[in-house]
Amino acid sequence: MKSKDHAPETIAAQALGRIDRETGAVVPPLHTATTFARGDDYEPLGSYIYSRHAAPTVAHAEEVIAALEGGTASRLFGSGLAAFAALTETLKPRAHVIAPRIMYFAAQDWLRRLDRTGRIALTLFDQARPETLGDLVRPGETELICIESPANPTWDVVDIAATAAIARSAGAVLCVDSTGAPPSTTKPLALGADFSFHSATKYLNGHSDLTAGVLTVAADSERWADIQDIRNMTGGVLGGFEAWLLIRGMRTLFVRFQRQSETALAIARHFDGHPAIDQVLYPGLPSHPGHAIAARQMTGGFGGMLSILVRGDLERARTVASSTKIFVPATSLGGVESLIEHRRSIESPTSAVPDTLLRISVGLEAAGDLIADLEQALA
Numbered sequence: 001m002k003s004k005d006h007a008p009e010t011i012a013a014q015a016l017g018r019i020d021r022e023t024g025a026v027v028p029p030l031h032t033a034t035t036f037a038r039g040d041d042y043e044p045l046g047s048y049i050y051s052r053h054a055a056p057t058v059a060h061a062e063e064v065i066a067a068l069e070g071g072t073a074s075r076l077f078g079s080g081l082a083a084f085a086a087l088t089e090t091l092k093p094r095a096h097v098i099a100p101r102i103m104y105f106a107a108q109d110w111l112r113r114l115d116r117t118g119r120i121a122l123t124l125f126d127q128a129r130p131e132t133l134g135d136l137v138r139p140g141e142t143e144l145i146c147i148e149s150p151a152n153p154t155w156d157v158v159d160i161a162a163t164a165a166i167a168r169s170a171g172a173v174l175c176v177d178s179t180g181a182p183p184s185t186t187k188p189l190a191l192g193a194d195f196s197f198h199s200a201t202k203y204l205n206g207h208s209d210l211t212a213g214v215l216t217v218a219a220d221s222e223r224w225a226d227i228q229d230i231r232n233m234t235g236g237v238l239g240g241f242e243a244w245l246l247i248r249g250m251r252t253l254f255v256r257f258q259r260q261s262e263t264a265l266a267i268a269r270h271f272d273g274h275p276a277i278d279q280v281l282y283p284g285l286p287s288h289p290g291h292a293i294a295a296r297q298m299t300g301g302f303g304g305m306l307s308i309l310v311r312g313d314l315e316r317a318r319t320v321a322s323s324t325k326i327f328v329p330a331t332s333l334g335g336v337e338s339l340i341e342h343r344r345s346i347e348s349p350t351s352a353v354p355d356t357l358l359r360i361s362v363g364l365e366a367a368g369d370l371i372a373d374l375e376q377a378l379a
């Protein structure tokens, strides 16, 4: 199967269609070897030497992701944060970096740490008013702009194409954390981003059974070569078994995400205006401020992530989060099982997330069961 000839759904379903010529197996092999033999001339027999540099199953997963993202290449890491840290490691000393005020909190904690230690100069912008970004950019000085769309956990939508134009005119690179919008719905590189970044722990894998991160690049560059060297030198690479599980997970990405988007929309509509809820935050609702951009940018569904602001206080929100019977009270997102989380309880003290916010990751259960479960928890 040649990826350029086929639709992304086909690429994902067949994981690039690698039938093992020896056995005919339709499932890709799992290679766990850490080292690869050389031939009589002492040259490597294949294209691999040692698994910290590269290994076949990891490379296969990377090729699937690069094809789905429409990128030149992808590199997998042992977690999303390991991938993000490799990117920031490429920055010049004291580089100016811009990132959202609300984003995945641990990635922001990492940037704050780099700022505190003098490694970078960090400016935060209001992701709910992305038009303010233009004024914060320092042309010739800003090296990296990070955005996350939709932003975790308020699901604010940032216009990737508009941000890419700002980054380009300032000579900065744009990295989009698209964890909440996998390539079945958003392709940041096609919208002008330089890097697409995912916690592959979430939708890409989809089964809450591995930790992984991935960076995909639009075009080869010195920075990309540096990222690969950094992964090699720090050893943050993904293991073969996790890569194999990830390939398996990605084969159902499109149907999972479509169904999760449909169910999330049904839940959002049901609870919008509910007397026990102050606000439903979901980009699929026409009342959401980012809805028009999301409709343009999320072509395969608005996703399975939404948040509700429970009427009352922090204690009331925690009580609701621990009163569900189907939603599992746990962190993380993008799996087949629905999760509910009181977000302030897990984020750092610098968190700007409201006390009453409950984050919901919609799985593959029946929409009616999930709605009834939330109703009884709110009651």
Ligand SMILES: Cc1ncc(COP(=O)(O)O)c(C=O)c1O
Residues within 6 Å of the ligand: 079, 080, 081, 082, 104, 107, 148, 152, 177, 179, 180, 198, 199, 200, 201, 211, 212, 213, 332
């Ligand atoms: C949006 C987002 N980005 C990045 C990460 C970090 O990924 P990981 O937990 O795989 O390191 C997460 C984890 O929750 C996330 O939700």
